[in-house]
Amino acid sequence: MDPLYAPLVAAVEGTVLTPDQLTSEHRTNYGRLFDWTPRFLVRPRTAKDVQALVGFARTHHLSLTTRGMAHSQSQLAINRDGLLVDMTSLGAIGAVDPGALTVDVEAGVIWRDLVHHLKRDGLVPRVLTNNLGVTVGGTLAMAGIGVASFQYGSQGDNVAEMDVVTGEGKLVTCSPSKNAELFWGAIAGLGSFGIITRARLTLRRMKPMTRTYYLLYDDLRVFLDDARRAMDSGRFDHLESWGAPCAQGTRPVGGVRQVFAKWFYPFHLTVEFDPGSEPDDKALLKGLRPYDNLYTDDCPTIDFLERMVPVFELWKKAGTWEFMHPWIECILPWETAADCIEQVLQDTPPGIQVGGHVLLWPAKGATSRSKNFMRPEGDNLVGFGLLPAVPQRFWGDVKERFANVSRLMLAFGAKRYLSGWVDFDADDWKAHFGARWDELVSLKRTYDPDGILNPGFLPFEAPRRTPAGTP
Amino acid sequence: MTILFGSPAWSEALRAEINRSSEYRNAAAKWGDGFNGNVLLVFDADASLPRRHALLVELAKGACQGASFTDDPQDPRAGFALRAPFSVWKDILDRKTLAATAMLTGKLKVDGDKMTLLKHTAAHRSLIGCAASLDTEYPTA
Numbered sequence: 037m038d039p040l041y042a043p044l045v046a047a048v049e050g051t052v053l054t055p056d057q058l059t060s061e062h063r064t065n066y067g068r069l070f071d072w073t074p075r076f077l078v079r080p081r082t083a084k085d086v087q088a089l090v091g092f093a094r095t096h097h098l099s100l101t102t103r104g105m106a107h108s109q110s111q112l113a114i115n116r117d118g119l120l121v122d123m124t125s126l127g128a129i130g131a132v133d134p135g136a137l138t139v140d141v142e143a144g145v146i147w148r149d150l151v152h153h154l155k156r157d158g159l160v161p162r163v164l165t166n167n168l169g170v171t172v173g174g175t176l177a178m179a180g181i182g183v184a185s186f187q188y189g190s191q192g193d194n195v196a197e198m199d200v201v202t203g204e205g206k207l208v209t210c211s212p213s214k215n216a217e218l219f220w221g222a223i224a225g226l227g228s229f230g231i232i233t234r235a236r237l238t239l240r241r242m243k244p245m246t247r248t249y250y251l252l253y254d255d256l257r258v259f260l261d262d263a264r265r266a267m268d269s270g271r272f273d274h275l276e277s278w279g280a281p282c283a284q285g286t287r288p289v290g291g292v293r294q295v296f297a298k299w300f301y302p303f304h305l306t307v308e309f310d311p312g313s314e315p316d317d318k319a320l321l322k323g324l325r326p327y328d329n330l331y332t333d334d335c336p337t338i339d340f341l342e343r344m345v346p347v348f349e350l351w352k353k354a355g356t357w358e359f360m361h362p363w364i365e366c367i368l369p370w371e372t373a374a375d376c377i378e379q380v381l382q383d384t385p386p387g388i389q390v391g392g393h394v395l396l397w398p399a400k401g402a403t404s405r406s407k408n409f410m411r412p413e414g415d416n417l418v419g420f421g422l423l424p425a426v427p428q429r430f431w432g433d434v435k436e437r438f439a440n441v442s443r444l445m446l447a448f449g450a451k452r453y454l455s456g457w458v459d460f461d462a463d464d465w466k467a468h469f470g471a472r473w474d475e476l477v478s479l480k481r482t483y484d485p486d487g488i489l490n491p492g493f494l495p496f497e498a499p500r501r502t503p504a505g506t507p
Numbered sequence: 508m509t510i511l512f513g514s515p516a517w518s519e520a521l522r523a524e525i526n527r528s529s530e531y532r533n534a535a536a537k538w539g540d541g542f543n544g545n546v547l548l549v550f551d552a553d554a555s556l557p558r559r560h561a562l563l564v565e566l567a568k569g570a571c572q573g574a575s576f577t578d579d580p581q582d583p584r585a586g587f588a589l590r591a592p593f594s595v596w597k598d599i600l601d602r603k604t605l606a607a608t609a610m611l612t613g614k615l616k617v618d619g620d621k622m623t624l625l626k627h628t629a630a631h632r633s634l635i636g637c638a639a640s641l642d643t644e645y646p647t648a
Contacts, residue, residue, distance in 0.1 A: 287533070288529075288530040288636075289629075291639070291640060375625070375626045437605070439608070440605065440611055
């Protein structure tokens with residue numbers, strides 16, 4: 037028996053598991069690119085447990101990694117030889133304040149559960165990610181972007197207050213006006229400076245129905261013009277777009293024939309409405325220039341928020357959910373977006389649609405105040421993501437090409453969104469964060485002086501120590 | 508038939524290969540349209556190449572008007588130059604390294620407007636593919 041097992045069990049009210057009790061799922065994340073075994077997996081019962089775990093990790097020179105639904109794809113939500121803290125055990129939804137339009141939640145709450153909890157009051161978080169099966173703490177620590185981000189920024193921009201356990205084990209309440217340094221350090225901070233245990237989220241009132249216009253574009257630049265027009269019009273509540281390949285045949289790429297595609301750009305524009313006050317379609321779509329107007333869909337808003345479920349179910353049924361997911365997402369400057377997207381997609385085989393997809397989302401730079409969610413300068417931005425599912429046996433063949441996609445994005449001035457596969461070296465990280473990097477190093481020294489929190493991704497220099505009582 | 512790298516026959520074979528390649532014709536249809544698309548490939552001397560070679564490839568709108576080795580590594584006729592030690596080029600031409608990787612990681616140095624190059628990634632990939640497809644005798648250390 038591991039000599040630290042008994043003292044760890046004694047230190048917390050929650051559950052402690054040893055490696056022999058773990059499944060392969062615990063050793064990886066949605067990316068399935070890494071296989072790391074923690075020394076213990078712990079499910080805390082309270083924030084006090086989280087404090088105790090930080091204290092335990094410091095005392096015994098162990099690293100500590102937080103894990104929500106583990107939808108990240110790099111060295112996040114996995115731990116090697118330390119404590120893996122499964123935050124989903126902190127899943128309580130607290131008080132809703134209908135006047136202030138806020139709700140208090142523990143960090144392990146799944147967004148889907150929260151959405152269904154709030155629907156009876158006609159309330160909803162301002163920003164929701166496409167996949168609702170992820171935790172509040174997980175996406176706040178990443179940024180959290182979705183189809184309403186062009187209006188409201190990231191999920192991290194819609195937090196009124198949080199409780200954070202620092203790397204020194206202190207439980208600190210912080211907000212944009214109170215302990216702001218820690219607050220903005222924890223938002224999109226990848227768990228590097230503290231562990232979010234509670235968040236007070238800002239809500240909005242939602243209307244019960246949505247109408248979505250499914251427009252199709254055959255020209256990227258016309259689509260982008262219309263996307264900007266749609267953002268600026270103020271007519272729409274949600275904007276989403278995909279890249280959709282239509283296979284054409286085979287052609288040589290570097291001398292090797294591969295299937296190539298003509299790319300189309302589906303654009304989904306959604307408005308919420310009250311029954312009896314149906315939207316004026318003509319007025320809403322005035323000035324837009326799609327190649328085709330395919331379909332207009334009315335559905336309950338709650339179903340709209342769950343619109344991706346059938347896609348994910350298909351991936352699960354097809355088995356591609358178990359593939360590797362080296363997703364590459366970025367935020368591009370408006371000025372270079374079309375060129376970059378065209379260069380990437382010309383070499384992207386249509387097979388990416390098998391268990392994956394290509395996302396585009398128009399965005400507004402000024403909607404986010406987050407200091408750690410890096411994005412290019414400019415009023416208008418374009419999110420672009422290549423979201424493949426790669427059978428493990430093909431990874432060696434395609435890794436370099438995917439790395440070049442990321443490099444190409446950066447060369448066009450993009451900032452990577454960090455939930456995906458990010459294979460940066462130390463210089464890349466410094467370039468990513470720019471002047472913010474030195475501040476992050478300083479925050480690390482202040483709030484996690486022993487460097488125990490979520491190691492392995494951001495390249496902080498941490499004191500090296502031998503774990504105590506290694507069995 | 509194997510052709511000696513650095514010889515007039517090799518540069519002529521490259522010109523012919525480019526003009527035979529439908530991949531290049533399609534990928535580079537807009538390369539050199541409205542700007543100087545001539546590319547200088549500079550193979551810097553290293554252990555396996557005793558002296559530097561520079562190859563001027565005259566390119567416009569999917570076709571090659573000429574290719575010749577030149578003594579001037581800064582040949583003013585070029586709109587762009589791609590420079591690397593010969594060993595880096597050799598790995599690219601042997602298809603051990605993707606040209607895109609070399610370019611994006613800085614192993615292959617670029618002179619000229621990098622943004623224009625980035626907008627035509629398929630054109631240079633195809634150009635290098637044409638060079639790589641020649642049956643070549645390379646100098647050895």
